[in-house]
């Protein structure tokens with residue numbers, strides 16, 4: 614099975630990394646492919662450029678055999694729509710190969726506003742990871758879609774190419790990229806929230822600082 618986990622990763626942090634490893638263990642899939650988006654479809658400018666976010670991801674994943682970066686969205690111009698990415702992968706993998714995307718409830722809550730969202734279950738399975746503080750509206754379309762397609766056994770995803778949804782409650786780290794950017798902007802260190810190599814590179818490049826030349 615091919616698994617992708619997309620995000621802005623601005624910057625990558627230990628919450629993302631722990632989630633990806635948990636998914637690898639639960640689904641019994643190696644590697645999990647982290648897909649940084651080029652231009653995120655539903656948010657404003659990123660704090661770091663696409664190249665800088667990719668560099669931080671590469672540093673975070675150095676020597677980590679369970680996780681890999683897939684740069685396909687960075688090579689595409691324009692907004693990074695997940696349906697385009699999945700369609701491209703489906704062509705590469707063929708019609709029968711199981712394909713799965715992973716998404717947290719904070720992103721999945723607005724799934725019915727994603728480009729061509731109704732076609733996504735025809736391309737891939739979806740693993741929805743419950744994120745504390747980001748509950749789904751029980752009357753909303755994403756919750757209805759989840760209820761209709763929900764399976765409880767991760768093994769079910771291996772048995773068909775797409776169309777199922779796994780509702781996962783995982784032990785998550787309460788870390789957000791927004792919180793990290795705010796800390797850095799305020800002159801406070803995010804160490805232990807991101808890998809050391811990532812923090813060193815953020816400092817070296819002066820990323821997320823209101824005044825990049827200032828001392829820490």
Ligand SMILES: Nc1ncnc2c1ncn2[C@@H]1O[C@H](COP(=O)(O)OP(=O)(O)OP(=O)(O)O)[C@@H](O)[C@H]1O
Pocket residue numbers: 619620621622623627628629632715716717718719720742744785786787788789790791792
């Ligand atoms: N700490 C975390 N634990 C589990 N999943 C997370 C965590 N942080 C983000 N995610 C999930 O990872 C994916 C990519 O997230 P994203 O790159 O937007 O990170 P973020 O920390 O939520 O960033 P921001 O604060 O800028 O929104 C989303 O599906 C999101 O739900």
Ligand SMILES: O=C(O)c1ccc[n+]([C@@H]2O[C@H](COP(=O)([O-])O)[C@@H](O)[C@H]2O)c1
Pocket residue numbers: 618619620621622648650653654655656693694695696716720726727728
């Ligand atoms: O395809 C879309 O319309 C779409 C809309 C919002 C988010 N996404 C994807 O969802 C993933 C998480 O997004 P974000 O903004 O929470 O980092 C990332 O891979 C985005 O490309 C995709």
